[in-house]
Amino acid sequence: MTHPARAPSLAGAVLYLTVLSFSGQMITYLLSSGFTSSQVGAVRTLSVAFEVGATFVAPCLISMIGPVRAALWSGNWQLFSLLAGSFVFASYSEQPFVAASGLVVGTILSRLGLRTFDLCTQIIVQEEVEPEVRGIFSSIESAWQNAFELLSYTSTIIFFRPDQFHYPVWLSVGAVATAVLLFSNFVWHRRGHLLHPEKMAGICGCHERWGNVG
Numbered sequence: 319m320t321h322p323a324r325a326p327s328l329a330g331a332v333l334y335l336t337v338l339s340f341s342g343q344m345i346t347y348l349l350s351s352g353f354t355s356s357q358v359g360a361v362r363t364l365s366v367a368f369e370v371g372a373t374f375v376a377p378c379l380i381s382m383i384g385p386v387r388a389a390l391w392s393g394n395w396q397l398f399s400l401l402a403g404s405f406v407f408a409s410y411s412e413q414p415f416v417a418a419s420g421l422v423v424g425t426i427l428s429r430l431g432l433r434t435f436d437l438c439t440q441i442i443v444q445e446e447v448e449p450e451v452r453g454i455f456s457s458i459e460s461a462w463q464n465a466f467e468l469l470s471y472t473s474t475i476i477f478f479r480p481d482q483f484h485y486p487v488w489l490s491v492g493a494v495a496t497a498v499l500l501f502s503n504f505v506w507h508r509r510g511h512l513l514h515p516e517k518m519a520g521i522c523g524c525h526e527r528w529g530n531v532g
Contacts, residue, residue, distance in 0.1 A: 323446040325504035326439040331462035335493040337486040338425045343474045350480040351418035365426045372433035389438035393498040396431030
């Protein structure tokens with residue numbers, strides 16, 4: 319796939335390589351870590367609430383800063399949420415319930431970024447892919463998504479014990495980091511920058527300094 323919109327599409331597909339969602343893989347781990355069925359149901363409900371919230375947040379964010387920058391922001395939100403949760407998970411490995419709780423909080427928070435990022439990348443793809451190749455493009459995109467999802471299941475087939483769950487966890491975090499890097503590279507080549515230095519300088523009270531450098 320050599321289309322200019324391949325980077326946002328591939329970045330979105332890579333996110334399917336994850337066990338950090340409230341699907342069977344993570345639920346099995348939570349139950350083995352001391353969570354009750356009621357607690358799992360409660361955190362899943364909260365996760366869905368954050369995902370629904372993204373349908374309100376995303377349009378507002380896109381209207382303010384555009385889909386490209388909104389995707390960059392939401393991708394980083396997702397990454398740092400999962401990094402924070404994974405840090406707690408790794409720090410309390412001797413206390414399974416606390417470790418699992420860290421993953422739960424990080425995963426719930428990340429859903430806001432995930433759904434916003436997904437919406438933004440789809441908008442970018444729809445705007446940039448020509449009508450005559452949309453069918454082919456969508457088929458390839460779907461194939462990549464399925465391939466990465468299969469890899470996520472493969473990871474828990476290989477590392478099937480609860481005490482090995484940290485391997486799929488870090489694989490999932492790495493996938494999100496890869497997606498953010500792919501999209502950041504797309505933004506860099508498209509705009510030549512990731513941040514607006516003159517705006518950052520203005521925030522820091524250094525606007526004149528940046529003006530002189532220019």
